[in-house]
Amino acid sequence: MLSDIVDIENQHQQQLHVLFIDSYDSFTYNVVRLIEQQTEISPEVNAVHVTTIHSDTFQSMAQLLPLLPLFDAIVVGPGPGNPNNGAEEMGIISELFENAHKHLDTIPILGICLGFQAMCLAQGAIVSELDIIKHGQVYEMHLNDAAKRCGLFSGYPDTFRSTRYHSLHVNAEGIDNIVPLCSTEDENGTLLMGAKVKSRPWFGVQYHPESCCSELGGLLVRNFLQLSLVNNMRTGRWESKKLNGKFSDILSQLDRTIDRDPLYRVKDEYANGDRAIYMKQYEASKDPKLTLKICDIIEEQKFVMSSSVISENRGEWSIIALPNGKSQVFSHYGAVNKTTVHNWQDKEISYSILKKCLDGEELDLPGSLEVIDEDKSQFWITLGKVMENKIIDDHREIPFIGGLVGILGYEIGQFISCNHHNDDENSLVPDAKLVFINNSIVINHKKGMLYCISLDSTFPSTLQQSLINSFVGKKDAEQELKWPKDLPKEVGFTITMPDKKDYADAFEKCQDYMHKGDSYEMCLTTQTKVVPSTAIEPWRIFQTLVQKNPAPFSSFFEFNDIISSQDDSPPVLCFLSTSPERFLKWDANTCELRPIKGTVKKGPQMNLTKATEILKTPKEFGENLMILDLIRNDLYELVPDVRVEEFMSVEEYATVYQLVSVVKAYGLTSASKKTRYSGMDILKHSLPPGSMTGAPKKITVQLLQDKLESKLNNHVNGGARGIYSGVTGYWSVNSSGDWSVNIRCMYSYNGGTSWQLGAGGAITVLSTLDGELEEMYTKLESNLQVFM
Ligand SMILES: C=C(O[C@@H]1C=C(C(=O)O)C=C[C@H]1O)C(=O)O
Ligand SMILES: NC(=O)CC[C@H](N)C(=O)O
Numbered sequence: 001m002l003s004d005i006v007d008i009e010n011q012h013q014q015q016l017h018v019l020f021i022d023s024y025d026s027f028t029y030n031v032v033r034l035i036e037q038q039t040e041i042s043p044e045v046n047a048v049h050v051t052t053i054h055s056d057t058f059q060s061m062a063q064l065l066p067l068l069p070l071f072d073a074i075v076v077g078p079g080p081g082n083p084n085n086g087a088e089e090m091g092i093i094s095e096l097f098e099n100a101h102k103h104l105d106t107i108p109i110l111g112i113c114l115g116f117q118a119m120c121l122a123q124g125a126i127v128s129e130l131d132i133i134k135h136g137q138v139y140e141m142h143l144n145d146a147a148k149r150c151g152l153f154s155g156y157p158d159t160f161r162s163t164r165y166h167s168l169h170v171n172a173e174g175i176d177n178i179v180p181l182c183s184t185e186d187e188n189g190t191l192l193m194g195a196k197v198k199s200r201p202w203f204g205v206q207y208h209p210e211s212c213c214s215e216l217g218g219l220l221v222r223n224f225l226q227l228s229l230v231n232n233m234r235t236g237r238w239e240s241k242k243l244n245g246k247f248s249d250i251l252s253q254l255d256r257t258i259d260r261d262p263l264y265r266v267k268d269e270y271a272n273g274d275r276a277i278y279m280k281q282y283e284a285s286k287d288p289k290l291t292l293k294i295c296d297i298i299e300e301q302k303f304v305m306s307s308s309v310i311s312e313n314r315g316e317w318s319i320i321a322l323p324n325g326k327s328q329v330f331s332h333y334g335a336v337n338k339t340t341v342h343n344w345q346d347k348e349i350s351y352s353i354l355k356k357c358l359d360g361e362e363l364d365l366p367g368s369l370e371v372i373d374e375d376k377s378q379f380w381i382t383l384g385k386v387m388e389n390k391i392i393d394d395h396r397e398i399p400f401i402g403g404l405v406g407i408l409g410y411e412i413g414q415f416i417s418c419n420h421h422n423d424d425e426n427s428l429v430p431d432a433k434l435v436f437i438n439n440s441i442v443i444n445h446k447k448g449m450l451y452c453i454s455l456d457s458t459f460p461s462t463l464q465q466s467l468i469n470s471f472v473g474k475k476d477a478e479q480e481l482k483w484p485k486d487l488p489k490e491v492g493f494t495i496t497m498p499d500k501k502d503y504a505d506a507f508e509k510c511q512d513y514m515h516k517g518d519s520y521e522m523c524l525t526t527q528t529k530v531v532p533s534t535a536i537e538p539w540r541i542f543q544t545l546v547q548k549n550p551a552p553f554s555s556f557f558e559f560n561d562i563i564s565s566q567d568d569s570p571p572v573l574c575f576l577s578t579s580p581e582r583f584l585k586w587d588a589n590t591c592e593l594r595p596i597k598g599t600v601k602k603g604p605q606m607n608l609t610k611a612t613e614i615l616k617t618p619k620e621f622g623e624n625l626m627i628l629d630l631i632r633n634d635l636y637e638l639v640p641d642v643r644v645e646e647f648m649s650v651e652e653y654a655t656v657y658q659l660v661s662v663v664k665a666y667g668l669t670s671a672s673k674k675t676r677y678s679g680m681d682i683l684k685h686s687l688p689p690g691s692m693t694g695a696p697k698k699i700t701v702q703l704l705q706d707k708l709e710s711k712l713n714n715h716v717n718g719g720a721r722g723i724y725s726g727v728t729g730y731w732s733v734n735s736s737g738d739w740s741v742n743i744r745c746m747y748s749y750n751g752g753t754s755w756q757l758g759a760g761g762a763i764t765v766l767s768t769l770d771g772e773l774e775e776m777y778t779k780l781e782s783n784l785q786v787f788m
Contacts, residue, residue: 016072017049019053029052029637032052038218061096071241077112080518097118110221113205116205125172126172133166136764181194212628212647262384278453280451285471292306301324314594315552324458337375349367350567387680399738404436404731407573410723414697424750485548492533497526502711524761529757536752549785551578551580556576557576583686588668597620599779631690641666643663656782692741725743761775
């Protein structure tokens with residue numbers, strides 16, 4: 001054991017240790033991984049360990065100072081806020097650069113964007129707002145003569161391209177202590193993009209070396225690390241950073257200040273075949289309408305995740321999940337920090353009992369009902385525990401063979417509080433609802449295959465026989481779908497939309513936040529409420545919706561999990577969606593995200609070539625790049641191998657053209673890693689979807705929730721987004737998952753008495769009010785058209 005410890009300590013000797021101070025930014029882990037990827041620092045040092053803390057992890061420098069001898073360098077990352085606002089916004093960063101801490105003089109520091117601004121401010125430079133702000137824009141950087149003598153840019157050409165995300169800039173003219181190294185030109189004039197502090201090993205850049213559109217970012221970091229090593233050898237810091245018996249303990253404690261524990265212990269391999277899976281496969285039509293036609297003959301309850309459009313890598317599969325009495329239902333109510341678990345339609349459970357439990361009454365719980373006091377973060381662990389013993393290594397070729405299916409609302413994501421009610425009944429609404437499915441019909445539209453699958457050999461035999469009779473072996477679609485293209489004419493609808501003036505106010509406020517440097521992009525969304533004059537079955541609305549707006553993720557959910565009785569009828573959560581956007585798909589070892597950012601309305605004057613031209617302009621490019629970098633960050637937080645597989649492709653949908661990028665992470669369960677994750681861990685850490693928030697995620701969702709949407713959408717459940725902006729999909733027991741973003745959808749908390757439709761779009765400093773309003777209406781129309 002002792003030799004193990006000595007080995008670890010020796011390993012630490014050959015590693016550089018970097019302390020990364022994060023300001024709750026959405027590009028943090030892009031920088032962290034870029035640092036860790038630098039393995040060739042010197043013949044003796046070939047690895048870098050990065051410890052990430054938040055700028056408010058420590059209350060003051062006094063707490064951090066004793067730990068600094070453990071680190072070879074500090075990197076102060078980018079982030080929202082303005083260094084002029086001091087500790088309130090910057091936390092420990094504002095103190096870090098102050099002269100008071102003389103013993104910091106010898107520790108190498110690299111400041112990036114916000115970190116750079118804070119460093120320069122402390123030297124006397126002026127940090128102020130740019131006239132014309134740059135978020136997600138790529139510019140040419142020019143090095144000056146001083147840069148050529150400074151190791152930070154060693155190996156660089158005179159000019160190189162890099163991404164800028166900043167509202168503020170540094171003016172260091174006349175500041176002797178700052179040596180300018182790098183600049184760029186734009187409408188604002190010549191701007192300082194990189195500098196060094198005289199007499200100290202402190203460096204900084206205003207641009208973002210870690211962006212996927214920046215050139216030579218890795219070289220900058222490697223140069224900084226090499227300079228740090230040389231500095232530390234010269235000053236004796238390198239020698240003194242050793243043989244502190246508690247070295248590894250302190251580091252691992254610090255490494256754990258940000259929670260990255262897996263939801264459950266992911267194994268390297270899983271048993272296969274020790275659980276009998278019932279699976280019958282049949283040849284059937286390749287027509288994507290097959291799923292919908294099958295729905296027509298199903299009398300059982302069903303959840304549908306179908307594709308009414310097949311595109312490369314999306315929409316290839318459809319799933320019809322069949323809940324039954326053995327299906328466990330997991331609902332999380334964030335407003336009261338409770339999870340309920342019970343069997344589907346357990347006769348012993350009534351809504352009145354469930355309601356009492358949620359109100360906190362102590363009762364003998366009937367039937368299968370369990371009530372767990374837990375917050376949303378523990379809810380994820382509950383789900384992990386459920387799945388832990390169910391994972392099997394079987395039928396990897398099929399994306400879903402059974403498992404958890406359902407909806408995770410926006411407020412289940414990070415940084416948001418979930419405390420909303422359904423206005424109509426003032427009843428609690430679930431923030432997440434998932435059902436464990438044993439029986440399913442899975443369809444491959446590309447191959448024309450249909451599978452009847454059961455995890456517990458309970459697939460309904462009459463249904464199976466009807467499927468065989470009606471669809472098996474019939475390669476061509478026999479008949480057209482006989483679904484009504486419109487809703488019944490006699491039903492009227494009361495439609496409440498957000499006020500245009502309120503939208504304009506919210507838009508202006510977004511611009512203010514972005515100009516002040518608080519946010520780089522804000523996905524502002526609206527809610528519209530539709531009340532039918534007489535109730536229409538949710539399924540009937542779905543029939544019309546999928547025909548009017550075909551999409552790769554067309555979903556139908558009606559949660560009749562509690563039986564109604566004469567005295568009370570439960571509020572039934574319904575969700576109808578025609579989403580174009582995949583959020584996250586995974587298998588045991590890889591995962592893929594497909595953020596959509598950038599929208600152009602279709603019309604007689606618009607074709608693919610024109611849309612592509614528009615979608616490649618700086619506004620749309622910046623919008624997409626920002627989310628692309630944010631998504632890389634979300635994946636990099638847990639997984640070291642992240643790649644951009646598709647860069648801003650234009651895709652065509654029924655009513656819009658969209659700009660789409662694809663990012664993949666590899667090696668989730670790689671044996672060489674200390675911690676193995678499942679796709680569910682990635683999902684937990686990356687919700688809410690970046691394309692629905694903007695960047696940086698934390699501050700932006702808080703501003704949207706507290707300052708903007710609570711007022712703008714006050715006419716619907718206090719402005720909560722609820723199901724809209726969350727995700728829908730599954731986590732299959734064969735370690736696959738696929739979740740789409742809840743957009744171009746409608747949902748009801750009361751079985752269809754009233755519906756809510758969300759629509760919005762990302763606002764950047766290049767947005768115009770009219771442009772954003774039109775974009776919001778275009779998206780709203782994709783589902784509101786059903787009621788028009
Ligand atoms: C917010 C919505 O869509 C999101 C915003 C987009 C954009 O800003 O271009 C595109 C797709 C979605 O990620 C919506 O449809 O309501
Ligand atoms: N990306 C950043 O670090 C931005 C820094 C600062 N908030 C600005 O907007 O200029």
